[in-house]
Structures are given as C-alpha cells and as structure tokens.
Amino acid sequence: MMMRLSALLTLFLLGLLACSSGTNTAQCAVTRGPYLQLGTPTFVEVRWRTDVPVTGRVFYGTERGNLNLIKEEQSPTTEHSIYVTGLTPGTTYYYSIGDSSGARATPDDSTFTFRTAPPAGAAAPTRVWVIGDAGTGTSAQTRVRDAYLNFTGTRRTDVWLMLGDNAYHSGSDADFQRNLFDVYPMLLRNTVSWPTRGNHEVTDFDGSDYYAAFSLPSKGEAGGTASGTEKYYSFNHGNIHFVCLDSQGSDRSSTGPMASWLKLDLRANLLPWTIAYWHHPPYSKGTHDSDWELELMEMRTQIVPILEEYGVDLVLCGHSHNYERSFLLDGHYGDTTTFVPQHLKDSGSGRDSTPYRKSSLSPVSREGAVYVVAGTSGQTGYGEMNHPAMFIGLNELGSLVLDIHGDRLEAAFLGADGRKKDYFTLIKGTLAPPAPVHLNTATYNGGVNLVWTPAANTNTYNVYRATAGTGSFELLSSGVLSNMFTDASAINGVSYYYVVTALNSNGESAHSPQIRVTPPNDAEVVPPNGEQAMHISALLARLDFKKETSDSLFMRGEVSTGSAITLQNQTLAFDIGGARETFVLDRRGSGRSAGGACVARVARARSTGSPLLRFNVRLKSVDLRSRWSEEGAVNSMHQNVPLSLLVTLSRNEHQHATVITGKYLKRSGNTARFLFVQKKNPAYWPGS
Amino acid sequence: MSQTCWRKHFVVLCVFLCSGCFAHGELHSQIEAVSAEIARDLKNARLYLRRAELQRLHGDFTSALADLKRAEELDPSLSLVELARGRTYAGFELPELALNAFNRFLQREPRNAQGHLERARTLRKLGKFADAHEGFCNAIALLKTPEPDVYLEQIQVIEAQGDAKLVQALNVLETAMNRCGQLLVLQERALSIEVRLKRYEPALRRIDAILESAERKEYWLLQRGEILQQAGRTAEAGEDFARAEEAFAALPAQQRNSVSGAALLEKLRQKAGR
Numbered sequence: 033m034m035m036r037l038s039a040l041l042t043l044f045l046l047g048l049l050a051c052s053s054g055t056n057t058a059q060c061a062v063t064r065g066p067y068l069q070l071g072t073p074t075f076v077e078v079r080w081r082t083d084v085p086v087t088g089r090v091f092y093g094t095e096r097g098n099l100n101l102i103k104e105e106q107s108p109t110t111e112h113s114i115y116v117t118g119l120t121p122g123t124t125y126y127y128s129i130g131d132s133s134g135a136r137a138t139p140d141d142s143t144f145t146f147r148t149a150p151p152a153g154a155a156a157p158t159r160v161w162v163i164g165d166a167g168t169g170t171s172a173q174t175r176v177r178d179a180y181l182n183f184t185g186t187r188r189t190d191v192w193l194m195l196g197d198n199a200y201h202s203g204s205d206a207d208f209q210r211n212l213f214d215v216y217p218m219l220l221r222n223t224v225s226w227p228t229r230g231n232h233e234v235t236d237f238d239g240s241d242y243y244a245a246f247s248l249p250s251k252g253e254a255g256g257t258a259s260g261t262e263k264y265y266s267f268n269h270g271n272i273h274f275v276c277l278d279s280q281g282s283d284r285s286s287t288g289p290m291a292s293w294l295k296l297d298l299r300a301n302l303l304p305w306t307i308a309y310w311h312h313p314p315y316s317k318g319t320h321d322s323d324w325e326l327e328l329m330e331m332r333t334q335i336v337p338i339l340e341e342y343g344v345d346l347v348l349c350g351h352s353h354n355y356e357r358s359f360l361l362d363g364h365y366g367d368t369t370t371f372v373p374q375h376l377k378d379s380g381s382g383r384d385s386t387p388y389r390k391s392s393l394s395p396v397s398r399e400g401a402v403y404v405v406a407g408t409s410g411q412t413g414y415g416e417m418n419h420p421a422m423f424i425g426l427n428e429l430g431s432l433v434l435d436i437h438g439d440r441l442e443a444a445f446l447g448a449d450g451r452k453k454d455y456f457t458l459i460k461g462t463l464a465p466p467a468p469v470h471l472n473t474a475t476y477n478g479g480v481n482l483v484w485t486p487a488a489n490t491n492t493y494n495v496y497r498a499t500a501g502t503g504s505f506e507l508l509s510s511g512v513l514s515n516m517f518t519d520a521s522a523i524n525g526v527s528y529y530y531v532v533t534a535l536n537s538n539g540e541s542a543h544s545p546q547i548r549v550t551p552p553n554d555a556e557v558v559p560p561n562g563e564q565a566m567h568i569s570a571l572l573a574r575l576d577f578k579k580e581t582s583d584s585l586f587m588r589g590e591v592s593t594g595s596a597i598t599l600q601n602q603t604l605a606f607d608i609g610g611a612r613e614t615f616v617l618d619r620r621g622s623g624r625s626a627g628g629a630c631v632a633r634v635a636r637a638r639s640t641g642s643p644l645l646r647f648n649v650r651l652k653s654v655d656l657r658s659r660w661s662e663e664g665a666v667n668s669m670h671q672n673v674p675l676s677l678l679v680t681l682s683r684n685e686h687q688h689a690t691v692i693t694g695k696y697l698k699r700s701g702n703t704a705r706f707l708f709v710q711k712k713n714p715a716y717w718p719g720s
Numbered sequence: 721m722s723q724t725c726w727r728k729h730f731v732v733l734c735v736f737l738c739s740g741c742f743a744h745g746e747l748h749s750q751i752e753a754v755s756a757e758i759a760r761d762l763k764n765a766r767l768y769l770r771r772a773e774l775q776r777l778h779g780d781f782t783s784a785l786a787d788l789k790r791a792e793e794l795d796p797s798l799s800l801v802e803l804a805r806g807r808t809y810a811g812f813e814l815p816e817l818a819l820n821a822f823n824r825f826l827q828r829e830p831r832n833a834q835g836h837l838e839r840a841r842t843l844r845k846l847g848k849f850a851d852a853h854e855g856f857c858n859a860i861a862l863l864k865t866p867e868p869d870v871y872l873e874q875i876q877v878i879e880a881q882g883d884a885k886l887v888q889a890l891n892v893l894e895t896a897m898n899r900c901g902q903l904l905v906l907q908e909r910a911l912s913i914e915v916r917l918k919r920y921e922p923a924l925r926r927i928d929a930i931l932e933s934a935e936r937k938e939y940w941l942l943q944r945g946e947i948l949q950q951a952g953r954t955a956e957a958g959e960d961f962a963r964a965e966e967a968f969a970a971l972p973a974q975q976r977n978s979v980s981g982a983a984l985l986e987k988l989r990q991k992a993g994r
Contacts, residue, residue, distance in 0.1 A: 201750055201753065231777075234777075251901065257904050258901065258903055258904065259868075259903070259905070260867055260868040260900045260901065260903040260905070260906075261867040261868060261869060263867070263869075282869065283869065283873075288869075288872075289868060289869040289872040289873075289905060290869070292872070292905050292908070292909070293868075293903075293904075293905045296904050296905060296908065299936065299939060300934070300935050300936050302935070302936070302971075302972070302975060342980075394972065394975045396980070397980055491981075491982060492982045511982045511985060511986065513982055513983065513986060537975075
C-alpha cells in the first residue's frame with residue numbers, strides 16, 4: 033500500500049512539474065524517469081518515458097540555472113533516449129528534460145544532476161551502492177532505500193549495482209515501473225545504474241522487459257572488452273574494472289562464449305580493482321544452497337577459477353535472501369565438504385586493525401577475493417548461513433555500501449535500521465613479502481639445487497650468490513617462479529654462499545638466511561633426467577645408510593615438490609632398522625600456480641642400536657596434479673614432478689646437521705627412484 | 721524407450737526434484753500466486769501456461785505437463801504450449817520428446833526464432849550436428865539482432881562435424897563479425913581455426929587486425945611469433961618475440977612483477993632462447 037501511495041505521489045509531482053516548470057509547458061507527462069544509463073567519462077545516456085510521442089530534448093550545463101547546452105532526438109517517441117556527449121570527465125552537470133518546443137518537464141534545480149565518470153585509471157574516491165533482490169515493492173524495499181539515503185546524505189552515489197531480481201515477479205514492464213522506477217526516482221535521475229539479470233527477469237512467454245528497461249554496454253562503450261551482448265558486459269569507473277556476468281541464461285561453462293569473453297576482458301585489464309557481480313552466488317547456505325543448485329555450482333566451478341586467476345578482488349551476488357560475507361578466499365571450487373583452511377588467504381574479520389591485504393595494487397592472480405551475498409534489499413528469508421567460507425551470515429534487510437579510494441576498499445552492510453551490521457576493509461599493494469626461510473641445498477656434479485619454503489604474498493624470487501660468507505652477493509637469477517632453483521654454473525670443489533629474496537609488486541624482501549654449499553669433486557649424484565612423470569600411484573625412495581656406531585640417531589624427513597603440486601593425504605613411511613613408522617604428511621602450503629609449493633614434514637624419528645639405517649620412503653597414492661595458467665586459460669593436468677626428499681640426521685634431537693637429499697630421477701612402473709647425496713657435518717656426525 | 725533409458729531418466733528426474741526442493745523455495749510463492757489467479761479465472765489458458773513454466777523451473781515435471789495439457793484443452797490455438805512442452809522435455813533430459821514438441825511448434829510457428837534456436841540445441845544434444853547447424857542458421861536468419869553467443873554455439877556444432885567443416889566455421893564467423901561487429905571473442909575464435917587449419921597468412925592478417933586495437937599487445941605479439949614459428953619463419957618470429965618483450969617492458973612495474981607478468985616474461989625468454 034505504501035508503495036502504491038509513493039508511486040501515485042511521484043506521478044502526481046511529475047505531472048505538476050510537467051505543467052509548471054521551465055519557460056514553457058511541456059505538452060506531455062513524464063511517466064518514467066528520467067534515469068541515467070551508460071555513464072562514461074565523456075558521455076551519459078538520459079532516458080525517460082512520456083505518455084504521448086514527442087521529440088525529446090535534454091538541456092544541460094555545468095551551472096545551475098544555466099542549462100545552455102542541448103541534445104535532441106530525431107523524431108517523436110514515447111521512449112526517450114538521448115546520448116549527452118562531449119562531456120568533461122569527473123564533472124557535475126545539471127540537466128532538465130523536455131521536448132523540441134523548448135518546454136521542460138523537469139525543473140532546473142539541484143535534484144537533476146549527473147556526474148561524469150573520472151578519467152580512466154584515475155583513483156577518484158568512489159561510492160558504490162549495491163542492492164540485491166530488491167524489487168519486491170514492499171515497505172522492506174523502501175526501508176532499505178531510505179536507510180541508504182539517510183546514510184549517504186549529500187554524498188553522491190557514483191556507481192549503482194543491481195544484483196538481479198530487480199523487479200518482481202517476472203520483470204515485466206509493469207513490474208519495473210512499480211518496483212523500480214517508482215521506488216528510486218531520486219537515485220535513478222542522479223546515478224547511473226548497472227544491473228545484472230536475476231531469475232525473476234527470465235524471458236518467458238509473457239516476456240521480460242529487463243533488456244528494454246536498461247541500456248547496457250555491449251560494445252565496450254564504458255571501457256572493457258566489448259561482449260557483443262547486454263547479458264554480460266564490463267565497464268570502468270576511475271581505477272575500478274566492473275564485470276557483470278549473466279548466471280541466469282548464458283552458457284556458464286568455462287569454455288563457453290561468456291567465459292571466453294571474460295578471459296579476454298580480464299587479460300586486457302590494467303586497472304587496480306576488479307569487482308565482479310552476477311545473481312547466483314557461488315557460496316551460500318541461505319535461502320539457496322551452493323552445494324546443490326546448478327547455477328550456483330556452475331558459477332563456482334567454471335567461472336570463479338577464471339576470475340581468481342585474473343586477480344578479482346570482490347564478488348557480489350544476490351539470489352539468497354540473506355547477507356553472507358566471506359573471508360579473504362582463494363581456490364575453493366568444490367562443495368562445502370571440500371573446504372579446507374588452505375582456501376583462506378586470511379581467516380580474520382577484515383575489520384579495524386586487521387584489514388584484508390593483497391600484495392599488489394595491480395590485478396595479480398590468486399591473492400584472494402571477498403565474496404558477498406547481498407540479497408536482502410527487498411526481503412529476507414531462511415537458511416542456516418553456515419557456509420565455512422563465510423565470516424558472517426545475517427538474516428536482515430539491508431544493502432551494501434562500498435567506498436573505494438586508491439588502494440583501499442571499505443565495505444559496509446547497512447541494515448534497514450541505518451546501522452552497520454558488518455564491515456570490512458581490503459587494502460592492496462602495501463605489503464612487501466617476507467624473506468624466504470628454510471633454504472636447503474642438494475649438490476651434484478657441477479651444480480647446486482636450492483629449495484626453500486615459499487614466502488607469503490610472493491610473485492617471484494631472486495637468487496643471489498657469493499663466494500665468501502661476508503662478501504657481497506651477486507644476482508644469479510631473477511623472476512624465479514617456484515621455490516626451487518638449479519645453479520648449473522657452480523664449479524665443483526668451490527664453496528658458494530646463497531641467499532634468496534621474495535618479490536612482489538611492492539618490492540623485494542630481505543635476504544633469506546644464507547647457506548654454504550660446495551659441489552663435490554666426484555660425481556656422486558646424477559642430475560635429474562627430466563623424464564615426464566604423468567602419473568605416479570606410489571613412490572618409493574630407499575636409502576641404506578651404515579652407521580658407524582650404535583648411538584641413538586634422530587632424523588627428520590621432509591618431502592618437497594616444486595611449484596604447482598598438490599600433495600594431500602599421503603603417508604610417508606620411514607622404515608628404520610626394521611621398525612616401521614608411518615607418518616601422515618603435514619601438508620603446508622597449497623598447490624597453486626607458479627610460486628606455490630608443498631613441503632611435507634614428518635615428525636622426528638629415533639633409531640637405536642642397529643648399525644644399518646634404512647630409509648624406505650613411500651608416498652602412497654600420490655596423484656600429482658597441477659593447475660596452472662597459461663594465456664588466461666585455466667587448465668589441469670598431470671605434469672613433471674621435481675620432487676625432492678630431504679632427510680636430516682643428527683645425534684641431538686634439536687640439532688640437525690647431516691643432510692641427505694634425494695632427487696627424483698625416474699619412474700619405473702609405480703616406483704619413483706631417488707638418488708641421494710650425503711653432506712656430512714663433522715661436528716655432529718655420529719662417530720666422527 | 722528401453723528400461724535402462726527410463727531408469728536413467730528416472731534418476732535425472734529424482735535429482736531435479738530433490739534439487740528443486742532445496743533450490744526453489746521462492747518459486748512456491750510464485751506458483752501459489754498464479755494458482756490464486758487461476759482460481760479466479762479458471763478458463764485462462766495463459767495462466768496455466770505460465771504456471772507450467774514455473775512448475776518446470778521448480779523441477780515438477782508432472783505438474784508442468786498437466787498444466788500444459790490443460791492450457792491446450794482450454795485454447796487449442798495457443799501454439800506456445802508446444803514450445804513450453806519442448807522446453808519441459810529438454811529440461812528433463814528427454815531430447816527425443818523435446819524435438820517432437822519443437823517440430824510441432826515450428827509447424828505452427830515457422831518464423832519463431834526462439835523455437836528454431838531451442839530445436840537446434842536439442843539436435844546438438846542428440847548428436848545430430850548437421851541438422852543442428854541448419855537449425856542455428858534458421859534461428860539466426862530470423863533473429864533481429866543475433867548475439868555472438870548464438871554464432872559461437874553454431875561454431876561448436878560445425879566443429880563437432882570434424883576438421884573438414886572448419887572452413888564453413890570461418891564463414892559463419894565472418895558473417896557474425898559483419899552483424900555483431902569485430903568482437904574480440906569472434907576474432908580470436910577465427911584466429912584459432914586459421915591456425916588449426918595451418919592457414920598461417922590469414923591467421924597473421926587476423927592477428928594484425930587484433931593488434932591494431934589491442935591495449936595489451938604483448939600477448940598477441942607472442943602469439944604472432946608462435947604462428948610465424950609454426951610457419952617456419954623463425955627470424956620474423958624472433959622479431960615478434962622481441963617486440964613482445966618491448967611491449968612487456970613498457971607495462972607498469974606492478975604488472976611486470978605480477979605472477980602472470982613473470983610467467984609471460986619467462987615464456988618470452990624461452991622463445992628467445994635465453
């Protein structure tokens with residue numbers, strides 16, 4: 033009832049305006065709008081509807097009371113659309129609509145204004161209002177609207193995102209009129225709206241008027257790569273790249289037209305912020321369940337990997353009539369049963385003194401994104417809201433407000449009562465990576481293999497070498513993608529000192545602890561032959577070691593892989609002097625493209641008595657799969673495995689001095705062969 | 721239909737029904753709203769048609785078909801019933817029955833683009849790629865503004881017929897670019913087909929056209945070099961790799977130091993033999 037009254041009041045006021053404003057009286061009544069579409073730095077589209085056909089005209093200028101510029105249509109119509117071109121970026125314009133007689137249907141006052149988008153790439157402060165599943169036409173919708181209007185006050189809304197189900201029940205023209213145009217007249221006349229289609233804007237036999245109601249950038253008019261369709265598109269606003277996808281009616285497969293366009297669009301993007309939005313959420317346990325529902329599952333498994341590969345920062349969806357907000361998340365594409373802590377790039381709240389951080393201001397793959405379900409702008413629903421990816425779940429009416437400036441994004445879920453129910457901050461590009469640790473080596477004839485624990489927030493590594501412990505280090509190699517490096521230029525018998533640094537776009541870390549290595553004069557170990565290991569169902573590494581005394585011996589095992597390997601749930605069995613002990617690998621790090629690696633450790637084992645120490649190291653059921661990105665494609669395959677084994681022996685539980693390293697050499701059937709080299713440290717070696 | 725086939729369809733149906741229970745709670749309210757309208761207007765065939773669509777989305781196969789039958793009884797001239805029936809069968813993985821329904825619909829509405837489109841998709845599902853291709857042709861001819869997605873669907877059924885048809889795919893893409901504009905997604909598809917056909921000169925022309933407007937040239941220069949390599953023109957390929965490196969070097973430092981930037985540089989170095 034309230035909505036109907038509001039609609040009638042709006043029409044009445046517009047009718048009054050039509051009769052009294054301007055120097056002449058318009059010969060028509062405005063029945064929809066005006067509303068703004070396709071906002072760019074230099075043009076904007078003004079649309080409105082009249083009761084009778086007239087030749088529409090827009091009067092505009094940068095000073096109130098001086099609308100000295102005019103754009104006019106070619107012929108009479110009731111559906112008016114005028115492109116106001118030749119505008120100055122980042123500038124506020126006043127405007128009025130009317131017809132070719134010079135009559136004006138809206139007043140020349142401060143309520144009819146638009147502001148052009150900032151110049152492309154400019155880091156202008158930007159306020160984004162996000163509503164989802166709003167178009168119910170109920171008091172809930174108006175309460176959410178009014179809460180936002182009170183909150184934002186005189187602060188202009190720069191970008192308005194609509195997450196689908198914008199006009200219940202079927203997205204007909206009447207639905208849009210009643211539940212969108214009559215509800216938000218003030219916002220629509222001042223702010224460009226960018227909607228996505230929901231499941232209530234489905235083209236059915238009665239026809240959805242979603243595409244008729246909006247003008248969307250199919251030709252890349254507002255930046256981004258042209259999609260050729262209004263179903264999915266992208267646009268730029270200052271330093272933000274917005275991507276609107278269609279989860280309702282388009283092919284959601286990773287090789288379909290939408291995904292193909294998405295890859296090209298994201299690959300071409302250089303802007304710091306990437307915000308993607310569509311209707312069906314990839315993660316939700318609200319009124320919809322992302323474990324079961326096809327659209328949600330497909331968007332998660334097919335589309336989200338592409339977005340993460342290209343460094344998306346924020347994903348906004350509706351559909352569930354709840355508010356759910358994730359942690360900083362990466363790489364979770366299965367259902368909730370497959371969720372593991374490794375999918376959390378940051379398991380904190382993202383609030384106050386613990387904002388989420390990403391290392392680079394530019395779009396960098398796989399550093400995490402926040403996923404928000406904001407489908408309560410017109411109604412609330414039920415649901416457990418217990419998805420493990422989510423930091424918070426609320427069953428409250430509200431909308432999302434984003435404030436983005438430079439390297440900082442502030443988000444707040446604003447309840448219908450005007451209170452902030454949730455908030456978080458995402459900061460980009462302010463962190464240099466920490467120094468790499470646990471630098472270890474293996475030597476072979478004429479070479480040194482280095483391996484270290486991957487550093488967080490790292491894109492690449494630099495490797496430095498010196499010939500004296502206190503000498504200056506020279507850069508040996510830059511842009512190393514994984515946490516392994518082979519120095520093939522090392523000369524046998526010469527001692528070298530190595531350090532490694534980690535890099536991201538913010539700079540270079542401090543040196544790792546240095547390590548001294550002397551490649552042996554004799555050829556103890558053959559270098560790896562590079563044979564392709566396509567699948568290994570069991571690995572066996574065997575080392576016989578003859579102790580010279582019967583002293584107790586402590587050992588620690590560690591299996592490392594190169595980049596992009598996933599080790600999960602393998603067991604590492606140490607068969608020590610006939611007493612077999614099995615350890616489940618402690619997976620550290622996760623299989624991720626370029627730079628990630630897995631280091632699996634086993635607990636210390638103790639051997640007494642036996643003069644012969646035998647290591648049988650088994651990796652059972654290893655399925656060495658890799659994910660990597662090449663030219664934007666996200667692929668999965670088995671690949672060559674630079675697997676290394678490192679065993680540390682010592683007489684003292686806390687001092688690990690003698691190092692035996694194994695290097696994967698070749699596979700025979702289900703067995704992988706290792707060769708070992710021993711590096712003695714006389715200070716700790718038993719019997720020395 | 722064989723027993724195995726029915727069993728398969730039964731399983732699919734169960735999955736749909738189960739997922740529907742979880743997925744479409746709000747569809748209930750829509751169905752109830754239309755049911756209330758039907759209660760006030762029992763002879764309105766369009767209301768039954770609308771409810772059938774909602775039942776289909778809700779995963780209720782039986783109710784959807786029952787509503788369609790009732791709509792047909794009330795208004796035998798309502799040809800959209802057959803289109804809805806086809807969609808319902810297609811949604812429940814019964815493509816043979818869907819095809820029959822679409823055929824009946826198109827007999828009555830031969831100029832309905834949506835009908836041709838959905839029939840073509842059903843034919844593709846049945847593995848009748850040549851017929852599907854023809855169906856897409858009919859749909860595109862009737863669509864006022866065909867979108868690239870439809871052409872790309874058509875390309876998929878052409879490609880499914882084997883490499884011998886790839887030239888036909890190129891012709892379709894040319895038509896698509898004439899009607900939709902020089903969209904990158906169409907250009908790239910044509911480029912990949914040219915390379916697959918080992919038609920290196922046309923491929924180079926296409927990539928040059930892309931390069932003219934590309935903001936990020938390094939990826940395309942790398943690809944251009946790779947095409948030249950495949951064509952045996954290694955010296956020119958080397959020049960393109962060098963140009964790609966130059967373009968890469970001109971990027972902002974943040975972009976160069978990113979993971980994807982480093983991977984690209986690594987690839988360029990490999991190509992350059994360094």
